Amino acid sequence: MKILSVENIRDLDAYTIEHEPISSFDLMERASKAFVQWFVSKVTSDKSILVVAGTGNNGGDGLAVARMLHDKKYQVKVVIIGNKDSGSDDFKTNLKRLSTQVFEFDSEAKLPKADIIIDAIFGSGLSRPAEGKYAILIEQINESGAEVASIDMPSGLFADRTTEGKSIVRANATVSFQLPKLAFMLPETYEYVGNWHTVDIGLSQKFISEQETSNYYITASFVKSLIKQTGKFDHKGMNGNALIVGGSLGKIGAAVLAAKAALRSGVGLLTVQVPRVGNSILQVAAPEAMTILDDQENLISSITSDGYNAIAIGPGLGTDSTTVKALGNFLTDYQKPLVLDADALNILSDNRVLMELIPENSILTPHPKEFKRLLGESWQNDFERLDKQKELSKKLKSIIILKGAHSSISLPNGEVYFNSTGNEGMAKGGSGDVLTGMLVSILGQGYSSRDAAILGVFLHGSAGDFAKNQLGSIAMKSGDLINFIPEAYAHIC
Numbered sequence: 001m002k003i004l005s006v007e008n009i010r011d012l013d014a015y016t017i018e019h020e021p022i023s024s025f026d027l028m029e030r031a032s033k034a035f036v037q038w039f040v041s042k043v044t045s046d047k048s049i050l051v052v053a054g055t056g057n058n059g060g061d062g063l064a065v066a067r068m069l070h071d072k073k074y075q076v077k078v079v080i081i082g083n084k085d086s087g088s089d090d091f092k093t094n095l096k097r098l099s100t101q102v103f104e105f106d107s108e109a110k111l112p113k114a115d116i117i118i119d120a121i122f123g124s125g126l127s128r129p130a131e132g133k134y135a136i137l138i139e140q141i142n143e144s145g146a147e148v149a150s151i152d153m154p155s156g157l158f159a160d161r162t163t164e165g166k167s168i169v170r171a172n173a174t175v176s177f178q179l180p181k182l183a184f185m186l187p188e189t190y191e192y193v194g195n196w197h198t199v200d201i202g203l204s205q206k207f208i209s210e211q212e213t214s215n216y217y218i219t220a221s222f223v224k225s226l227i228k229q230t231g232k233f234d235h236k237g238m239n240g241n242a243l244i245v246g247g248s249l250g251k252i253g254a255a256v257l258a259a260k261a262a263l264r265s266g267v268g269l270l271t272v273q274v275p276r277v278g279n280s281i282l283q284v285a286a287p288e289a290m291t292i293l294d295d296q297e298n299l300i301s302s303i304t305s306d307g308y309n310a311i312a313i314g315p316g317l318g319t320d321s322t323t324v325k326a327l328g329n330f331l332t333d334y335q336k337p338l339v340l341d342a343d344a345l346n347i348l349s350d351n352r353v354l355m356e357l358i359p360e361n362s363i364l365t366p367h368p369k370e371f372k373r374l375l376g377e378s379w380q381n382d383f384e385r386l387d388k389q390k391e392l393s394k395k396l397k398s399i400i401i402l403k404g405a406h407s408s409i410s411l412p413n414g415e416v417y418f419n420s421t422g423n424e425g426m427a428k429g430g431s432g433d434v435l436t437g438m439l440v441s442i443l444g445q446g447y448s449s450r451d452a453a454i455l456g457v458f459l460h461g462s463a464g465d466f467a468k469n470q471l472g473s474i475a476m477k478s479g480d481l482i483n484f485i486p487e488a489y490a491h492i493c
């Protein structure tokens with residue numbers, strides 16, 4: 001699913017009106033109806049509702065929503081901010097059609113009390129940070145104690161660039177029209193956007209397909225289209241031969257988690273290279289995997305490279321100087337795409353000359369702290385972080401998976417894919433090791449690095465969602481993700 005800029009969204013709106021064709025008023029009706037359909041599925045009609053509307057088209061949506069909820073017997077009050085006479089045409093038409101009580105915002109008075117506030121002050125037309133009476137109103141909404149549902153955008157938040165200042169509605173939920181906005185993908189906006197949803201309002205698919213963008217939101221149907229079909233006469237040689245290099249004294253578990261996840265993700269043969277101390281642990285925990293033992297008892301001192309379709313290095317690896325040397329020697333000779341995670345990334349950050357040896361099309365999987373180390377600098381805000389991620393991907397000619405909620409997958413060509421699966425129950429030690437195992441397994445099966453990254457990240461999050469469903473986000477642990485990989489595959493296939 002494409003993530004479009006505000007400018008593109010405006011053009012999409014205009015194109016749909018001209019080519020469907022549909023009047024702008026009827027399109028607003030359709031959008032408002034879609035919001036109301038979502039709203040009534042969440043909120044019962046005994047709740048009191050306050051719609052807070054600006055005078056642009058977002059406000060117009062708010063007024064139409066107020067009318068529709070009133071017709072459905074909800075108790076609705078409306079507060080308007082701004083000059084009604086200079087409102088948009090569709091705002092004015094909707095105001096005429098409204099039969100509920102309408103108040104004008106008075107910054108000296110308190111907002112009428114309500115269980116739920118519907119925020120329709122600004123949407124994608126926000127042109128500058130909210131100030132003055134708008135800031136006062138937004139503060140009153142945030143301090144009202146009511147639950148807040150925003151139409152299209154939390155008012156005061158820019159959709160596709162960073163918002164200076166803090167006069168932004170803090171919504172519990174945001175219902176966005178047709179496509180998600182870039183701001184929804186970034187952690188610093190979560191406190192404003194809350195849980196977001198998109199509703200289909202029939203905007204032109206033709207226009208959307210013709211728009212250029214570098215940002216995408218991963219959908220299940222897209223992931224499904226990437227999955228290769230399996231065949232009756234497949235043999236294990238066709239499903240790849242992968243190697244995981246990792247583990248050190250006290251961190252063999254990381255290699256075990258990666259190995260088990262790899263085995264559940266379809267690879268034909270799996271070998272794990274561990275220090276000697278890890279041998280029995282691995283052979284017992286994952287008997288389907290073969291082990292190669294390092295000369296050293298407690299750490300990795302050399303990395304083998306012969307005959308594998310895909311190699312992952314990092315889980316539990318440690319950063320001992322002997323291991324640093326081993327990684328350096330390995331990278332000097334090896335040229336196929338790698339999966340690099342955890343301590344492999346930390347070693348690269350501390351020994352920056354090695355970064356030039358990363359093979360093209362490798363997949364690097366930093367969490368935000370590892371990413372900061374890898375980058376060697378910080379960022380002012382999440383939009384800048386995203387730009388820096390894109391730049392680093394281009395520079396390294398590799399894929400970077402910046403992990404978190406909506407993990408972002410940046411490609412060397414500048415495209416970024418944001419993940420749509422996963423949940424806070426995955427924020428536990430070892431979840432990243434599971435992802436690394438899945439990635440090397442998928443890469444080993446002959447998928448391109450791009451497809452392996454998208455498939456792996458999506459299925460990993462999906463396994464997390466099944467785990468949360470069954471176990472709850474508190475009790476689930478990273479090892480549980482592995483048990484739900486089959487459900488993640490079954491769901492998509």
Ligand SMILES: NC(=O)C1=CN([C@@H]2O[C@H](COP(=O)(O)OP(=O)(O)OC[C@H]3O[C@@H](n4cnc5c(N)ncnc54)[C@H](OP(=O)(O)O)[C@@H]3O)[C@@H](O)[C@H]2O)[C@@H](O)CC1
Nearest residue numbers: 013028031056057058122123124125126127128129130152
């Ligand atoms: N996209 C679609 O397909 C569809 C879109 N629809 C809806 O339209 C919404 C976009 O509507 P919109 O373009 O009228 O802009 P909106 O967000 O109402 O605000 C603009 C007004 O606010 C003003 N203003 C801005 N910043 C300000 C500030 N800081 N402080 C004070 N004023 C400020 C600005 O004034 P100006 O910048 O001109 O000075 C202007 O008057 C969209 O989010 C969705 O809800 C659906 O109905 C149908 C399908």
Ligand SMILES: Nc1ncnc2c1ncn2[C@@H]1O[C@H](COP(=O)(O)OP(=O)(O)O)[C@@H](O)[C@H]1O
Nearest residue numbers: 367403404405422423424427429430431432433
């Ligand atoms: N709040 C969240 N929502 C969705 N996914 C999450 C969330 N928190 C963590 N994850 C996922 O869990 C994994 C954590 O990886 P990482 O931090 O490397 O863990 P570890 O190093 O302990 O293995 C990542 O894939 C990340 O995307």
Ligand SMILES: [K+]
Nearest residue numbers: 119120122153
């Ligand atoms: K809004």
